[in-house]
Amino acid sequence: MRARPVVLAVATLQLALPTSMLVARWLDEGSRPVSERPASWQMYSAEPPVTYTGTDAAGRDSVGRRSCCTRCPRTWYRPAEPRALVARASLCEFEAVPRRHALLTGATGWIASHLLPALLADGWTVRACGRRPRPHWFPEQVDYRSVDLTGDEGLGGLYDGVTHLFHLAGASSSTATEQEMHRSNVLATRQLLAAAPPGLERVLYMSSSSVYGEEVQLPSPVTEDVPPSPSRGYGKAKWESEQEVWAQGAAGLPVVVLRPVSIFGPGNIKLLGSAVLDTALEAWAGLDTLAVHARPIEQRLVHIEDLVRASLHLVEHEAAVGHAYNVVTEDHPSSHDLASILAEGLGMRLELADEPDCGLGYEDRSATRQQMLGQGMQPHILLTEQRLRLLRKANRNNRLSVDALLATDFRFARADLGPAIHQSIEWYRNNRWILTR
Numbered sequence: 046m047r048a049r050p051v052v053l054a055v056a057t058l059q060l061a062l063p064t065s066m067l068v069a070r071w072l073d074e075g076s077r078p079v080s081e082r083p084a085s086w087q088m089y090s091a092e093p094p095v096t097y098t099g100t101d102a103a104g105r106d107s108v109g110r111r112s113c114c115t116r117c118p119r120t121w122y123r124p125a126e127p128r129a130l131v132a133r134a135s136l137c138e139f140e141a142v143p144r145r146h147a148l149l150t151g152a153t154g155w156i157a158s159h160l161l162p163a164l165l166a167d168g169w170t171v172r173a174c175g176r177r178p179r180p181h182w183f184p185e186q187v188d189y190r191s192v193d194l195t196g197d198e199g200l201g202g203l204y205d206g207v208t209h210l211f212h213l214a215g216a217s218s219s220t221a222t223e224q225e226m227h228r229s230n231v232l233a234t235r236q237l238l239a240a241a242p243p244g245l246e247r248v249l250y251m252s253s254s255s256v257y258g259e260e261v262q263l264p265s266p267v268t269e270d271v272p273p274s275p276s277r278g279y280g281k282a283k284w285e286s287e288q289e290v291w292a293q294g295a296a297g298l299p300v301v302v303l304r305p306v307s308i309f310g311p312g313n314i315k316l317l318g319s320a321v322l323d324t325a326l327e328a329w330a331g332l333d334t335l336a337v338h339a340r341p342i343e344q345r346l347v348h349i350e351d352l353v354r355a356s357l358h359l360v361e362h363e364a365a366v367g368h369a370y371n372v373v374t375e376d377h378p379s380s381h382d383l384a385s386i387l388a389e390g391l392g393m394r395l396e397l398a399d400e401p402d403c404g405l406g407y408e409d410r411s412a413t414r415q416q417m418l419g420q421g422m423q424p425h426i427l428l429t430e431q432r433l434r435l436l437r438k439a440n441r442n443n444r445l446s447v448d449a450l451l452a453t454d455f456r457f458a459r460a461d462l463g464p465a466i467h468q469s470i471e472w473y474r475n476n477r478w479i480l481t482r
């Protein structure tokens with residue numbers, strides 16, 4: 046009988062303590078969630094999110110979501126008052142962890158033009174660097190540094206406060222000589238990683254599937270643990286750069302390597318972009334069929350959105366450290382499938398030809414391109430000497446395994462290539478990177 050008051054007291058304490066903590070947090074935060082629910086309650090429960098309204102630090106009205114902090118797996122919703130932004134950290138169970146601060150190299154390049162906005166939207170703080178002066182379109186919250194990673198003058202405070210490195214800077218054979226490819230891939234990677242501070246949480250290196258090469262037959266599908274055998278200058282430079290990354294990994298740097306295949310999507314100026322241009326040139330020149338060689342060649346592609354999603358996913362996936370990942374859509378269209386998608390997108394029909402060198406020659410395509418430029422076409426997409434070059438590249442190691450990537454619970458969002466390519470063609474058309482009559 047004497048135990049009853051003790052039990053009662055313990056029960057009251059068990060109820061009162063968490064309730065008073067929740068109320069205290071709510072009062073301290075000063076937010077007014079639309080749902081009238083305490084923010085901390087919302088944050089720690091699995092209930093559907095509520096939207097917070099209020100004024101941000103600059104006095105602007107705001108409504109919407111923010112991520113909480115570096116590692117918080119939950120989404121934080123913007124509090125109603127500026128002082129609540131300060132109180133926010135004290136609400137997070139991961140409060141000791143600093144915000145996620147990315148250093149993004151190759152930030153003026155094409156892949157980064159997609160990755161940078163995705164990082165910002167995901168709540169990262171970003172320091173970006175390229176060699177050219179700050180691009181005018183960079184959002185003002187991005188700290189931009191113009192630096193040649195192969196220079197002798199050191200990297201200054203490039204790493205200050207950085208928690209994660211996304212190393213994208215590099216040069217490819219479309220625009221660079223062998224010497225430049227070596228400098229901007231191998232030397233740049235060596236110097237950048239040599240300056241990496243201890244305590245960096247992750248280094249993500251953007252390598253390439255070209256490291257596998259095309260001459261030596263590798264097991265099919267090619268898994269990431271197969272010793273690569275690069276056959277050309279670009280693949281060799283990327284593989285040598287990877288050696289720099291793996292050496293630093295062996296010395297304790299938490300590295301993860303991505304090996305994407307040809308990437309396509311809005312803003313792409315080569316590979317599939319060049320094939321879109323070739324098709325548009327022939328349509329403009331009045332051809333109503335797109336001719337391709339009757340012998341089909343298996344292709345491989347990945348949409349830029351999936352590469353960006355894979356990068357954001359792997360850079361925070363604990364088990365990814367020390368591993369390489371092929372990044373390629375599982376669907377492997379033939380050159381006929383791709384040509385048929387391109388032809389349809391430009392209002393043409395597919396024609397299978399006996400000759401590999403069918404369609405308009407380089408001079409005719411150059412002349413047509415000049416006419417289109419005269420009509421206001423933007424000059425960004427590269428015109429290749431070999432027509433539809435991407436579709437003609439046979440590769441005995443074309444099939445790559447994506448089992449490792451899928452085992453991390455990553456799923457492709459743009460696996461249906463037809464609609465994704467049509468959407469890209471639409472982007473080129475809308476931005477006048479191609480013209481159609």
Ligand SMILES: NC(=O)c1ccc[n+]([C@@H]2O[C@H](COP(=O)([O-])OP(=O)(O)OC[C@H]3O[C@@H](n4cnc5c(N)ncnc54)[C@H](OP(=O)(O)O)[C@@H]3O)[C@@H](O)[C@H]2O)c1
Nearest residue numbers: 151152153154155156175176177193194214215229253308
């Ligand atoms: N695009 C693809 O289909 C593809 C496929 C597989 C792998 N990758 C790899 O992905 C990465 C990014 O590709 P991307 O298509 O975005 O390349 P990109 O458009 O050619 O951009 C290259 C970037 O690297 C920077 N850079 C080059 N050399 C540098 C140096 N010495 N110091 C500092 N910055 C330097 C450039 O800066 P500035 O322009 O300001 O000089 C630019 O920001 C590359 O490493 C590439 O090998 C690309």
